[in-house]
Amino acid sequence: MDTAVELISGSERDESFSMRKLAAELGTDSSSLYRHFRNRTELMLAIVDHVLVQALHGYQRQGTWRTRLVDLxxxxxxxxxxxxxxxxxxxxxxxxxxxxxxxxxxxMQALSDAGVPEELVPEWYHRLVSLTVALISAHAASQSSSPTEQKRRLEDLRVITLGADPAEFPALAHYARRIERLGFTRESFLATMELVLDAVPARQEGS
Structure with a gap:
């Protein structure tokens, strides 16, 4: 799993990662990997889970429910x-x-400790995780594009913002020079998630 993560992190494209390349890096052939994973999808699932395990290393269930969710x-x-x-x-x-x-x-334990009604815990779990995954994926997609693609997207953004007709799009024209291309920083990601946490139907103090 560690070798697979290293290969992916060094790839310019996700498509360049394959079971054949991983096997070669491990000094074996792809048939040996197929004894453990039926296909590339199963391997990718295992890699994602491995990354999560590493990310949660040292995590402690301490502090308020909100502190714990932010940590996660x-x-x-x-x-x-x-x-x-x-x-x-x-x-x-x-x-x-x-x-x-x-x-x-x-x-779900943090939501339960927050006093979220039991019937709403699964729903709020899905909301939090879905938004977290969506924002991480969107940011990653913008970061993994080639320099040429990033430049083209930036030019496209400039065209539709700086070229906006003030008479038809007054707000867009007003803020045009301050609009950046899509992509979240760690701080903006956290600020967005904090807004969602504010809406959690908690009955216990969370901050």
Whole structure:
């Protein structure tokens, strides 16, 4: 798993990672990997889960429910920030092992400790995790694009913002020079998640 993560982190494209390349790096052939994983998808699921396990290393269930959820979110962000090629496809490879189980357990336990009504805990779990994954994937996709693609997207953004007709799009024209291309920093990711946590129907103090 560690070798697979290293290969992915060094790839310019997620598509360049394959079972054949991993086998070669390990000094064997791909048939040996197929004894453990039926296909590339199973391997990717295992890699995602491995990353989650590593991200949660040292995590302690302490502090308020909100503190714990923020910790979980930032651990996920930080883990995938250095793996944009993997992170952009996390929605396709949600993980199927202990890492995923741990995230689910800790998230739902924090919501329960917050006093969220029992019938709403699964719903809020899905909201928090879905948004976290979506933001991480979106950020990763923007970071993993080639320099040429990033430049083209920036030019496209400039065209539709700076070229906006003030008479038809007054707000857009007003803020045009302050709009940046899509992509979240760690701070903006946290600020967005804090807004969502504000809406959690908690009955216990969370800050």
């Amino acid at each position: 979110m930032l651990r996920s962000w930080d883990a995938y920030a250095v793996l944009p090629q993997l992170a952009k496809d996390t929605s396709h490879y949600p993980g199927t092992g202990r890492g995923s189980q741990r995230v689910m357990e800790e998230t």
